[in-house]
Amino acid sequence: MLNNFVMPDLYPAAPEIFLLCMACLILLVDLFLGDYQRWVTAMMAQIALVGCAAITWVTADTQVVLTFSNMFVDDLFADFLKLVVYVTVSVVLIYSRGYLQARNLDKGEFYLLVLFATLGMMVMISAAHLLTLYLGLELMSLCLYALVAIDRDSARATEAAMKYFVLGALASGLLLYGMSMVYGATGSLEIGGIAQALHQGAANKTVLVFGLVFLVAGVAFKLGVVPFHMWVPDVYHGAPTAVTLFISTAPKLAAFAMAMRLLVYGLFELAEQWQIMVMIMAVLSIAIGNLAAIAQTNIKRMLAYSGISHMGFLLLALMSGVVGQDRHFALNAYSSALYYAVAYVLMSLASFGTVLLLSRAGYEAENLEDFKGLNRRSPWFAAVMLTVMFSMAGIPFFVGFFAKFSVLLAAVDAGYVGIAVFAVLFSLVGAFYYLRVVKLMYFDPPADTAPIQATTDMRIVLSVNGIAVALFGLFPQAIMAFCTYALLRSL
Amino acid sequence: MMDLKTALFYVFSAITVYAALRVITARNPVHAVLHLVLAFFTTGALWILLQAEFLAIALVMVYVGAVMVLFLFVVMMLDINIERLRKGFWNHLWLGGIIGALMVGEMIAVLSTKYFGLDSMPAQAVAADHSNTKELGRLLFTDYVYPFELASVVLLVAIIAAVVLTMRRRQGVRYLDPARQIAVNHRDRIRVVAMKPERDLPAGEGK
Numbered sequence: 001m002l003n004n005f006v007m008p009d010l011y012p013a014a015p016e017i018f019l020l021c022m023a024c025l026i027l028l029v030d031l032f033l034g035d036y037q038r039w040v041t042a043m044m045a046q047i048a049l050v051g052c053a054a055i056t057w058v059t060a061d062t063q064v065v066l067t068f069s070n071m072f073v074d075d076l077f078a079d080f081l082k083l084v085v086y087v088t089v090s091v092v093l094i095y096s097r098g099y100l101q102a103r104n105l106d107k108g109e110f111y112l113l114v115l116f117a118t119l120g121m122m123v124m125i126s127a128a129h130l131l132t133l134y135l136g137l138e139l140m141s142l143c144l145y146a147l148v149a150i151d152r153d154s155a156r157a158t159e160a161a162m163k164y165f166v167l168g169a170l171a172s173g174l175l176l177y178g179m180s181m182v183y184g185a186t187g188s189l190e191i192g193g194i195a196q197a198l199h200q201g202a203a204n205k206t207v208l209v210f211g212l213v214f215l216v217a218g219v220a221f222k223l224g225v226v227p228f229h230m231w232v233p234d235v236y237h238g239a240p241t242a243v244t245l246f247i248s249t250a251p252k253l254a255a256f257a258m259a260m261r262l263l264v265y266g267l268f269e270l271a272e273q274w275q276i277m278v279m280i281m282a283v284l285s286i287a288i289g290n291l292a293a294i295a296q297t298n299i300k301r302m303l304a305y306s307g308i309s310h311m312g313f314l315l316l317a318l319m320s321g322v323v324g325q326d327r328h329f330a331l332n333a334y335s336s337a338l339y340y341a342v343a344y345v346l347m348s349l350a351s352f353g354t355v356l357l358l359s360r361a362g363y364e365a366e367n368l369e370d371f372k373g374l375n376r377r378s379p380w381f382a383a384v385m386l387t388v389m390f391s392m393a394g395i396p397f398f399v400g401f402f403a404k405f406s407v408l409l410a411a412v413d414a415g416y417v418g419i420a421v422f423a424v425l426f427s428l429v430g431a432f433y434y435l436r437v438v439k440l441m442y443f444d445p446p447a448d449t450a451p452i453q454a455t456t457d458m459r460i461v462l463s464v465n466g467i468a469v470a471l472f473g474l475f476p477q478a479i480m481a482f483c484t485y486a487l488l489r490s491l
Numbered sequence: 492m493m494d495l496k497t498a499l500f501y502v503f504s505a506i507t508v509y510a511a512l513r514v515i516t517a518r519n520p521v522h523a524v525l526h527l528v529l530a531f532f533t534t535g536a537l538w539i540l541l542q543a544e545f546l547a548i549a550l551v552m553v554y555v556g557a558v559m560v561l562f563l564f565v566v567m568m569l570d571i572n573i574e575r576l577r578k579g580f581w582n583h584l585w586l587g588g589i590i591g592a593l594m595v596g597e598m599i600a601v602l603s604t605k606y607f608g609l610d611s612m613p614a615q616a617v618a619a620d621h622s623n624t625k626e627l628g629r630l631l632f633t634d635y636v637y638p639f640e641l642a643s644v645v646l647l648v649a650i651i652a653a654v655v656l657t658m659r660r661r662q663g664v665r666y667l668d669p670a671r672q673i674a675v676n677h678r679d680r681i682r683v684v685a686m687k688p689e690r691d692l693p694a695g696e697g698k
Contacts (some may be wrong), residue, residue, distance in 0.1 A: 068637035116644065131635075135642060141647060145652070183609060207601060207607075
């Protein structure tokens, strides 16, 4: 009975295995550390991420490799996204440290939960099977729920965690229900098998579309797009800023990977059906995200709504892949979506990083007023925030501009001129609240004159992050070309 | 005329649906939990009908035996104010009812026997000595070893999360530390001080 079993090839999954071993090691080592030795945990977490990056870099090749009975896929798309995730998580940990220390939250569990969430994201990015996709999603989500609630004494954080948990469980339920429908219709849980069954036309379309609605709803919740966005502002606002920084960055990449694996790799034949759903969500997200952000006085809520509108732009690229039966635009559209996801994460890191920079013990810089007169307190970090705000608004020659530009180009190519014009108009609305932050920083007298307390490593990384937002906008073609190449090698 | 198996299926299904309805409508949380136990039992019976005896036993043992008993303890220990939770139930019922009815209608329309009927999904014939416990075990540790390991990581995360969310030293709580009580030294408990008498005793009182 066991004769036909072959040992799975562990080589493609080496980064995941390494991260799991390191996380277990950190779990044990941290037990023996006092609070003043927490830097050891932080250092080991960074070593784990650097090790993962090295392994991923070394094992990356242009072949698509499947292992663990076709449940795990290692392709260039996965390698690229994983590398971005490592960098993001590493930067998140550097930004968070001072904030956590000042609030007595600098516990070993924070690093562990972040690392396990990272593992969940890697599993999602490399999922070739609905079961592993779901398990990766749950691994990531459970860590995020716990991270939101990590500040036990904050009633707001507990409420946010409850809300996130209940809505997240509901979304997981929807996703599972959709998966069971797709399984019922195609007879396969493997993403490749689903695509094959669809290609042969053996599957029942009615049941598939029925399941598809639930799948899209589940993905939309994880991306945080309208009408599944209710949790985003409350969770971003309620969670400790360090956790908000984490939630707003790396999990978006994982959710994007999930959308790609499910919709593009699995259900590409149904593109006509899901593109309509995605289009409605994109239009609503861009409109509601930008309009609601204007009314916010809390910068975390403002960035939450801005994130919703950015995710709308991401969907704008996803919906432009197939026109009728013509699939020529697919590669361009999906690579611009990938580029947008990476650009958004880069900008989100810097924006929440600045919020963390201005916070200190007993003081949360979370209102827009707290940014007043930042230029007089620290011209350099005011310039970093200016860069990020310009970039998010889509002002030319920053990374955000080219991300928006390539997405709009893809939409226009696919014939959605009206929607592209609509998106541009709402970007102009969005420019208002981004520029309001710039106005507060440069033209208002400072309300808070305390010197900025931040560690040197955070200052350096935040500066590099700001420079990256500016510089990547100068060489957009190189990154875009790499995104296209990564996708081309993975399809 | 249906055979016994089909009749049993409908009986168990009806009990499951009834029990599930009672879970969400029962006023007393303990009743709700007990109805959930009933729902698990009848679902287990449905699995027995499908000849998935291992899953049925696992469901009863894990859910009824472990999870629900624990749940019952929690429900009994917490003083849940059911009236406060139910406030607004009737106000929101019409909206929830309409959406629920719509969803049920759509599901019936799509998932009727047309697509998931017995003729479109014939049961696979299995040998009489086929052991699905053995088969599950084999699959779990060969083809499904990756999701199996992932599930164990999810459980590890659940433990870490439970510890980080519940274990903390609260300030201002008086408690006895048994270790310190045991380790106490007689010299710490009582200090013998040699001191002079405050005043001389008057004559006749010192007897």
